[in-house]
Amino acid sequence: MMWLTWRQFRAGAAMMSAALAVLALILALTGPGLADDYSTGIAACATQSGGCSNFVQQFRHDNQGFFLGLTAVVLLLPAVVGLFWGAPLIARELEAGTHRLVWNQTITRTRWLAVKLGLTGLAAVTAAGLASLAVTWWSSPIDKAAAFEFPRPGPVLFDARGIVPIGYSAFAFALGVTVGMLVRRTLPAMAITLAVFVAVQIAMPLVVRPHLLPPTRSTLEITDSNLDGISAPRDGGPIRAVLQTPELPGAWVLSSRGVDASGQTVREILLSSSGACAPPRQGRPEDGLTACFAEMKQLGYRQQVTYQPASRFWPFQWYETGIYTALALGLAGFCFWWIRRRLS
Amino acid sequence: MTAVLQAQDLGKRYGRRWALTDCTLDIPAGHVVGLVGPNGAGKTTLLNLASGQIAPTSGSITVLGGRPPASPAQLATVGYVAQDTPTYAGLSIADHLKLGARLNPGWDDALARERISRLGLDPARRAGKLSGGQRAQLALTLGIAKRPELLILDEPVAALDPLARREFLQGLMEAAAEHELSVVLSSHLVSDLERVCDYLIVLVDSRVRLSGEVDHLLATHHRLTGPRRDPDRLPADQQVISASHTDRQTTLIIRTDTPIHDPAWTVSQLGLEDLVLAYMSQPAAAGRRPALEVQR
Structure with a gap:
């Protein structure tokens, strides 16, 4: 049975191996250079006055195309x-x-199914594991540089790094087999598999992952990092300050909202046009907005943030891999039941 | 004599429709059994039950003393050539033989190779490129080289042209004789089976109408022709299978174990095809009668 399974599967296996080999070769050739660029760049900018934000932005921008392409491959x-x-x-x-x-x-037929599922399924998780391993290694400098745009526990990078692609692959494979067995025709089975898998992959980061562990809540004062802008109308009405998502290094921010002294959510902060936040009559005030921030603090305005910190990347990886593996095993069990009882 | 296939009140239901009902059969070993019936009569269902592909809804079936769904030991003794003789289009003939060798402990590789070369087939050829007849021969080779005790074939010649039919059935007969196989094959054409079968089962509307050895069936069925009369007034041991009347004349097909003495009748022999057609065209009302069994 091993022989027959291999005989039927070898074309697909060869194609996948070739694709993975090409991927591995490209990454092996470019990866060390990329890591070098990053570490020398970081070392150089650490001593400069402006800090590293310019270098990080430039580095991310230079490698963005390839970085997103690789992430898409693993997805x-x-x-x-x-x-x-x-x-x-x-x-x-x-x-x-x-x-x-x-x-x-x-x-x-039980043994027939066991060998087919076992061999092909093993190849499926191996392929996903290898691809994820290579891409995770290659992209680690860019992941650091892109930590704000693409937080590691967040929707895009999380799905294409670490061990979860193994779980996804096992699940997608078992899903395909099950749908194929129920639908009994290849093309509709492929379409249904794709639709269901995409739906699950979208639902997971939106609905399930934020709740795998209770998110961290914290209250922040209003500072440069979370203030989007202040506007003062010419006709002398109240001054409006608008907040933005704060920069928490590597964290996946689920929600952020401004609140006033009584704890009510406010969409924008209204300030008196005669207070510290009023625009100066000439030029820029020397102390920037420090006085304005102090006034907002005194009035009781602050920002509440819910987020999953970067340190939860690995616990989430394990949980999610476990969930998908359990789903895959459940589907496989169903296949065995179905092939014995229902299929003829 | 051991039974190759025994069924007791066997039935199979798909949804609300019974594909096979009240099937009671006892087929002794060493026969080539023809299973005839119109399309949709339940032939494939019966054969699938016998090979263990499906489980019965009611009743029981025993094949070669074992219950079909399906231990490896049971699978090894029964060969099955499914309808339309499926083969893997992408695999070569040699691959198919290798498949047989890998999956069957009792595989007779010499036999398989010899058959393929006798058929003049190139082992490197892909099964998808074979003609219907060649594909059927390949499937038959797989079935025979497995060295089963019972070989079941479901409409093996339905898609073949007359020449390929004859070659296929000839090959089947040679193999059956050589390896002392019991064979069950189905067809909706009696003419296919006439040449090769010595045992016959007629299946109509998911019921067994008739089963028995061909010689015995032919010896006990007669066509009577004579002046017009009511078939109800025949002797009690003469069972009317079909009756047709013109203004003056009555033609009956009857079944009886005793000689016919009434001088008003002209008695003539019945061919197998006429016999089967008589049972197939029986009105549905007659089907309520218990299925006939040949007493031996």
Whole structure:
């Protein structure tokens, strides 16, 4: 049975191996250079007066295309595995009627399914694991530079780093096999697999992941880092200050809102045009907005933030891999039940 | 004699529709059994039950003394060539033989290779490129080289042209004789089975209408032709299978174990095809009668 499974699977395996080899080669050639650039750049800018923010921004900008492309590769790989390895695995046999040939050899269909699922599934998780490993290693300098735009526990990077792609791949594969077995035709099975998998992948960061661990809440004073802007109308009305999402290094900010002294949410902060926040009559005030911030603090305005800190990246990786693996095992169990009881 | 297939009140339901009902059969070993019936009569269902592909809804079935769904030991003794003789289009003939060798402990590789070369097939050829007849031969080779005790074939020649049909059935007969196989094959055409079968089962509307050895069936069925009369007034041991009347004349097909003495009748022999057609065209009302069994 191993031989037959391999014989049927070898074209797909060869294609995947070739693609992964090309990927690994490119990353191995460019990765060390990229890491060098980053560490020398950081070392150089640390001594400069303006700090590293310019260098980090430039570095991120220079490598953005390739960085996003690689992330997309790891995001798509589980879907590809589910579509092209999972969905046809049983559906193609049922469609061509060849299950009636193979089930009448001296092999029970349970064993037939076990070998097919086991071998192909193992290849699926290996491919995803290798791709994620290589991309995680290659992108680690850029991940640091892009920590604010793409926080590691957040929707994009989290799904394409570490060990979760293994769980995704196992799930997508098992999903494809199950749908193929139920639908019994390859093409519709592929379409349904894709739709369900994409829906799950969107729902996970939106609905489930923020609650895997209770998010951290904190209250921040209003400072340069979370003030978006202040506007003073010419006709002398109240001054309006608007807040923005604060920069918390590497954290995944789920929500942020301004509140007044009584704890009510405010969309914008209204300030007296005669107070510290009033625009100076000439030029810029020398102390910047310090007095204005002090006035806002005194009036009781502050910002409440809910977020998942960067340190939860690995616990989340383990939880989510566990969830997806459990789903995959559940689907596989269903396949065994179905092939014994319902399928003919 | 051991039974190759025994069924007791066997039934299979798909949703609300019974594909097979009240099927009671006892087929002794060493026969080539023909299973005839119109399309949709339940032939495939019966064969799938026998090969353990599906489980019965009611009743029981025993094949070669074992219950079909399906231990490896049971699978090894029963060969099955499914409808439309499926093969892996992307695999070569050699791959198929390798598949058979890997998946069957009792595989007879010499036999398989010899059959393929006798058929003049190139082992490197892909199964998808074979003609219908060649593909059927490949599927049959897989079935035979597994060295089963019972070989089941579901409409193996339905898609073949007359020449390929004859070659296929000839190959099947040679193999059955050589390896002392019991064979069950189905067809909706009696003419396919006439040449090869010595045992016949007629399946109509998911019920068994008739089963028995061909010789015995032919010896106990007669066509009677004579002046017009009411078939109800025949002797009690003569069972009317079909009756047709013109203004003056009555033609009956009857079944009886005793000689016919009434001089008013002209008695003639019945061919297998006419016999089967008589049972197939029986009105549905007649089907309520218990299925006939040949007493031996």
